[in-house]
Amino acid sequence: MTSLRLVPLECGWLSTSASSVVAGLDGKVELPIPSWLVIHPSGRTALFDTGLHDELINGVGARYPLMARQFESRFTYEDTVSERLENVEVDPSEVNAIVFSHLHFDHCGGTSLIPNAQIIVQASEWDSAHHPKLIEHEVYNPADFDLGHDVLKVDGSHDVFGDGSVICVPTPGHTAGHQSLRVNLASGPVILTGDCIYWEEVLEEMLLPPFGFDHEMQLDSMRRLKQLRDEDGCRLLYGHDASQWATLSQAPAGLI
Numbered sequence: 007m008t009s010l011r012l013v014p015l016e017c018g019w020l021s022t023s024a025s026s027v028v029a030g031l032d033g034k035v036e037l038p039i040p041s042w043l044v045i046h047p048s049g050r051t052a053l054f055d056t057g058l059h060d061e062l063i064n065g066v067g068a069r070y071p072l073m074a075r076q077f078e079s080r081f082t083y084e085d086t087v088s089e090r091l092e093n094v095e096v097d098p099s100e101v102n103a104i105v106f107s108h109l110h111f112d113h114c115g116g117t118s119l120i121p122n123a124q125i126i127v128q129a130s131e132w133d134s135a136h137h138p139k140l141i142e143h144e145v146y147n148p149a150d151f152d153l154g155h156d157v158l159k160v161d162g163s164h165d166v167f168g169d170g171s172v173i174c175v176p177t178p179g180h181t182a183g184h185q186s187l188r189v190n191l192a193s194g195p196v197i198l199t200g201d202c203i204y205w206e207e208v209l210e211e212m213l214l215p216p217f218g219f220d221h222e223m224q225l226d227s228m229r230r231l232k233q234l235r236d237e238d239g240c241r242l243l244y245g246h247d248a249s250q251w252a253t254l255s256q257a258p259a260g261l262i
């Protein structure tokens with residue numbers, strides 16, 4: 007039997023001043039925008055996040071005028087999640103599930119390109135992402151994710167394939183219902199941290215964004231992931247870590 011596979015898909019880049027994503031840092035940062043494909047031995051597939059909306063091929067301002075004040079995109083047609091899937095011979099219309107870390111624009115923009123998947127999201131995230139004030143400020147845009155998919159709203163931990171191989175791990179704080187994804191590869195467990203941890207340095211220094219739903223809650227989630235790394239041997243794959251991403255994108259066959 008083939009084993010569980012995890013394939014990193016590079017869905018473009020955002021650049022911004024470091025201080026706009028991590029309080030107290032200087033300079034500019036380049037942020038890879040990942041989507042992660044999980045291929046279960048049964049042949050069923052799940053995506054963790056869907057990257058950027060294809061309108062951002064024409065720049066962030068084409069869809070998010072407020073976000074465009076802070077972010078520049080480097081994003082082409084080839085970077086859309088559907089093209090990245092075609093590249094690894096997965097039909098986007100046959101993907102079974104989309105697990106959302108959270109519903110910010112750089113994590114759910116490609117959802118319309120994955121038409122037949124069931125969405126798995128924390129209920130608190132789904133509710134928060136429909137809040138009129140947050141929509142007005144472009145924190146969320148339901149037109150990115152509320153498109154008529156079957157939506158499974160979960161509350162807490164969730165077993166994606168029903169066999170313990172891929173588990174949603176709630177890591178709230180960055181947003182109300184942020185979650186990470188534990189993938190138990192044959193080579194050892196990995197955790198896709200999403201934006202609970204942007205990159206390695208922010209974990210080592212326990213740094214936070216200048217924004218967020220609840221900073222104490224996020225610190226607590228960061229500590230729990232660190233503990234899973236240090237005590238359970240989980241490898242952490244961060245949400246927007248350019249250095250780590252460079253090592254992963256050299257493994258086109260994916261992690262096994």
Ligand SMILES: [Zn+2]
Nearest residue numbers: 110112201245
């Ligand atoms: Zn993000």
